[in-house]
Amino acid sequence: VKPSDVPANNTRAAGSLIAGLLSLIAIGMASFVIYESRMPAVPEADSVTENLDIIELRQHLKETNATTASLSARLDDLVSEQAVALDDTRATLESKIGDLIETRGTTSEDWLLAEVEYLVRMANQRVLMEKDAKAALALLRSADGILKDAENLTAFSLRQTLADDMLKLEAAPDLDTEGLYLQLSALVSQVSELRQPVLSFTPVDVPAKESSQAANSWLDKTLAVLSSVARRLTSLVDYRRDAVEVTPILPPAEEYYLRQNLILKLQLAQLGLLENNARVYSTSLIEAGNWVEQYFDQDDSATIAMHEAIRELAAKDVARELPAIDASLREVRSLLGQFKQAGTSS
Numbered sequence: 001v002k003p004s005d006v007p008a009n010n011t012r013a014a015g016s017l018i019a020g021l022l023s024l025i026a027i028g029m030a031s032f033v034i035y036e037s038r039m040p041a042v043p044e045a046d047s048v049t050e051n052l053d054i055i056e057l058r059q060h061l062k063e064t065n066a067t068t069a070s071l072s073a074r075l076d077d078l079v080s081e082q083a084v085a086l087d088d089t090r091a092t093l094e095s096k097i098g099d100l101i102e103t104r105g106t107t108s109e110d111w112l113l114a115e116v117e118y119l120v121r122m123a124n125q126r127v128l129m130e131k132d133a134k135a136a137l138a139l140l141r142s143a144d145g146i147l148k149d150a151e152n153l154t155a156f157s158l159r160q161t162l163a164d165d166m167l168k169l170e171a172a173p174d175l176d177t178e179g180l181y182l183q184l185s186a187l188v189s190q191v192s193e194l195r196q197p198v199l200s201f202t203p204v205d206v207p208a209k210e211s212s213q214a215a216n217s218w219l220d221k222t223l224a225v226l227s228s229v230a231r232r233l234t235s236l237v238d239y240r241r242d243a244v245e246v247t248p249i250l251p252p253a254e255e256y257y258l259r260q261n262l263i264l265k266l267q268l269a270q271l272g273l274l275e276n277n278a279r280v281y282s283t284s285l286i287e288a289g290n291w292v293e294q295y296f297d298q299d300d301s302a303t304i305a306m307h308e309a310i311r312e313l314a315a316k317d318v319a320r321e322l323p324a325i326d327a328s329l330r331e332v333r334s335l336l337g338q339f340k341q342a343g344t345s346s
Contacts, residue, residue, distance in 0.1 A: 092134060119146075120143050122139050126139065127323075127325055131276050134174075137169040140162055141166065143328075143332075172320070175316075180318070183313060195297045195302070196255065197297040197309055258291065262288055267287055269281050269284035272318070
């Protein structure tokens with residue numbers, strides 16, 4: 001077989017197959033026609049059954065339509081209820097928005113007054129608790145600056161009260177509390193540099209009195225020897241009734257406690273300074289100065305410097321009374337209450 005003959009053979013085989021299929025289809029159609037012509041007629045019972053099925057289907061269709069209509073009505077009711085709920089929610093939101101819009105005009109003023117009230121309250125606390133006139137004055141000036149820059153806020157009476165309180169604070173006596181506190185801290189750090197005095201004993205030579213008469217007898221010689229021994233013994237002891245009493249040197253353990261107590265006295269003076277307690281402040285410094293003068297070397301430069309510093313600090317008067325500035329606080333709270341009442345009534 002040649003290769004060129006293969007396509008031709010395939011074509012002939014395909015044609016034969018198609019012809020066979022067409023023949024089978026023709027035979028089937030002829031057989032169906034003969035079968036239909038020879039089938040008997042459908043009896044009336046089948047026709048009655050078919051009618052019953054149709055009636056049942058119609059009834060089922062009616063029930064389905066009724067159910068559909070009921071569901072449609074329920075859906076309409078739900079839609080109506082949701083629409084009513086949405087309308088109520090919309091009305092509530094519109095009412096809230098209206099309230100916010102109405103109060104928007106006074107919100108900025110309320111905030112400004114609240115800020116001013118906070119600054120004035122902090123200034124009062126600085127005066128009452130810390131006795132810090134400078135900080136209180138700075139806070140009142142900040143509050144007055146806010147009122148000055150406010151465009152839609154008229155607070156003439158409040159600014160007048162603030163001006164009066166600021167003038168009182170400016171006239172108050174100035175006390176450098178921070179500087180005094182730091183000076184006391186410096187003294188605390190210098191306690192360890194203090195030195196105790198170095199004591200030494202120097203006997204006083206008492207010249208012996210020469211006897212005008214010579215000792216001739218053995219009794220006189222014996223008395224002379226005893227007198228010489230007595231003079232020698234008495235020369236070893238120095239009695240100075242009218243001299244300054246010498247403080248004995250403290251042992252190491254007691255010296256440690258002395259320095260710690262001196263530190264505590266200086267720290268107690270710091271506490272009295274912060275609390276404006278003049279009695280505690282001055283008493284602590286006076287006792288500290290007495291200890292420095294009594295137990296440490298008075299010729300040492302550290303002792304001299306500390307004693308002089310304690311004396312100057314003790315002379316400071318820390319019991320100063322600052323003026324009351326609660327008038328500004330009452331005025332700003334009254335004004336804030338008026339604004340809130342006006343907003344509520346509107």
